[in-house]
Amino acid sequence: MSAATPLAQDRRRASIEGIVGLTRPDMERVNALILSMAGSNVELIPRIAEHLISSGGKRLRPMLTIASALAFGYEGGNHVKLAASVEFLHTATLLHDDVVDESDLRRGTETARTIWGNQASVLVGDYLLGQAFKMMVEVGSMRALAILSNASAVIAEGEVWQLSAAKHMTTSEADYLAVIDAKTAALFAAATEVGPVIAGADEAMQVAMRRYGRDLGLAFQLVDDVLDYDGSAQALGKNVGDDFREGKITLPVILAFARGDEGERAFWRRAMEEGRNDDAALEEAAALLRRHGALEETKARARGYGASAREAVESLPPSPARQALADVVDFCIDRIV
């Protein structure tokens, strides 16, 4: 890392240790706030919330909000509330998604709907949404509220769109990108844009952080879509073939379908539209994706969005937070290297 290099890129393997270390003290406060806001006299609510929290992932989104505020020298406590809101919006989406997708497992753990039923999952998701908005209101920034409430509507719109598009092989690449822009990238973009907003950074920085979050979110989702067909990803708790079995039409499938001959297209229609998606079909699907370089092409797109996200943070003033944000991009991409 020479002084001339604005952002270190010379490590063999990117890591999220940077952002984890940077945000640790604030994330402890975020976690405490999450536990307290998931509390209720209605016993079922904290029970489901604790299940989600203990089986939870890396808490990437709230870490991004904290780091995005720290990157602009923010010194108050509102980034903690916004980070907890972002995590609640995400958790509510997961609860409702599992109901919609009829998922039994998430990251290898039974989903809330399997244990407590669809009814409780729908209603506890609504409660977490309500609590998220209460925390945002406490922050008192109309601009942050506008960004996050807009994201919340856009995410739901993307989910409905995905539902309409599901199992139709007519889904185009543009349709797919619009869906992941809404259902994944919108929350990443909101999570990172609110940092400069509450820090009072100038508008160019808000634009840069919005772009960073959006492009990181797109890259993240594309990588996820690749991992669903890539056996080496097991360690990350994702089950290979989940998307395939649910008839989710992701970019690798769209590319292979477009490049396939009539026989292959008929295979994809049977698998995605008619649900003929057993293990043999999954193997066949993986072979077709390889034959047409569909996974490689999807990875290339992910790298492109990653490069754009990295470029967006280059415009920030140098700081450990900026470096940590840049490293997150590499970490997400490296999952498929």
Place this chain on the structure above:
Amino acid sequence: MSAATPLAQDRRRASIEGIVGLTRPDMERVNALILSMAGSNVELIPRIAEHLISSGGKRLRPMLTIASALAFGYEGGNHVKLAASVEFLHTATLLHDDVVDESDLRRGTETARTIWGNQASVLVGDYLLGQAFKMMVEVGSMRALAILSNASAVIAEGEVWQLSAAKHMTTSEADYLAVIDAKTAALFAAATEVGPVIAGADEAMQVAMRRYGRDLGLAFQLVDDVLDYDGSAQALGKNVGDDFREGKITLPVILAFARGDEGERAFWRRAMEEGRNDDAALEEAAALLRRHGALEETKARARGYGASAREAVESLPPSPARQALADVVDFCIDRIV
């Protein structure tokens, strides 16, 4: 109506014509805003929204918001946005409720979940919630946002509570009141409290309008619970016995259970907890409710809350809006006279 009577109470039959006439011009704007905010490029969203709108009820909640603003001389346009938000919060709750209750009919019309499925109902509900918050943010009143976001969390909490309490004859009267306070009265209270808030009325008026909305909401729900066992209510589109068949433990049932002998209690347990709720059981239930005066007692409670709501609006400056708000109370109660 003499000049000495602060609020007219001398009509034979209360009506909502007062509030309907008073709010008509603004409600036309509310309806236009609802249609526009329920719009989306995702075709399924406006289709479901239009279904809800065309099969919708009286739009009582948004009318209350409009009248509550007019009662304090409000002259801007923000009451229209808040009224539309209130209706969206309500509609989102109905969509999710129908999924949770597995309801096939609402007001004699097929529910959205029957036509488009549970998945679409969950997600379109989420979309309407997001749009509701976007409209609230546009209004720019932190106080109104705090009131409505709090209501949104409280409603969901009440629904989870109801889910936990459902089908348990151990549900106490206090449990029941806490549930309807959350799931019904909280939105009425928020809908009426935001009127004086955006009109800049003093805090005493906010407190009065909150009490008015809450007590009206409690009365409204108690009346609904009576109508579920009262055949004369068919005209209102409510199906007699819906609550009974769903195992919903309402105040009439709690009162009859408390006053019943061991044999009767066993009957209620079989019906509500074990689902032995065919037409013969419904008849038996209605007979027990009559024997113990449970419907009369519930009506008396409703009248008590109604009187309290009326008293709350007495403290407002005299105006056609105040009269219209008072008449709404009588109209709600009169459904059971």
